[in-house]
Amino acid sequence: MRSDKETDEAPEPVSRREDRNSTNWIANIRLPDGQEIPCTVKDVSKSGAKLGIPDYHALPDSFLLRIIGRDFVCMVKLAWRRGNYAGVRIERVGKVAPPRVQVAAPQPVAASLDQPQTIDASGGVGIPSRRRKPSPF
Numbered sequence: 001m002r003s004d005k006e007t008d009e010a011p012e013p014v015s016r017r018e019d020r021n022s023t024n025w026i027a028n029i030r031l032p033d034g035q036e037i038p039c040t041v042k043d044v045s046k047s048g049a050k051l052g053i054p055d056y057h058a059l060p061d062s063f064l065l066r067i068i069g070r071d072f073v074c075m076v077k078l079a080w081r082r083g084n085y086a087g088v089r090i091e092r093v094g095k096v097a098p099p100r101v102q103v104a105a106p107q108p109v110a111a112s113l114d115q116p117q118t119i120d121a122s123g124g125v126g127i128p129s130r131r132r133k134p135s136p137f
Helices: none
Strands: 021-030 036-044 048-052 062-067 072-082 085-095
Antiparallel strands (some): 021 036, 036 048, 048 085, 072 085
């Protein structure tokens, strides 16, 4: 038995509050368990979107939708599902935090096992100088 969200019958045209703009954005659906499913956004308006997603993926009633290359993420609710398409209502829009730049800690220089380490005058291990005698300058 199928619910009204999963019927394959084409409904009568629905009048919408906002016009939908045709798109072909690549996106990811993030499920509550952290799993991500790739999809495409076929059209979008202020209040909803049509997603292209293979019908073998089960979708929960609400999930996060992140458009790749955009700096926002949407909390959406599933409105309908027909074949390889799903309609969602946009509940909330949030801004994606910019990626954090991590400063790498200095890495110690790996000593070569082929050549013995040299010890400088101060007692530390270092690279020997090329100069062997004092310069006249």
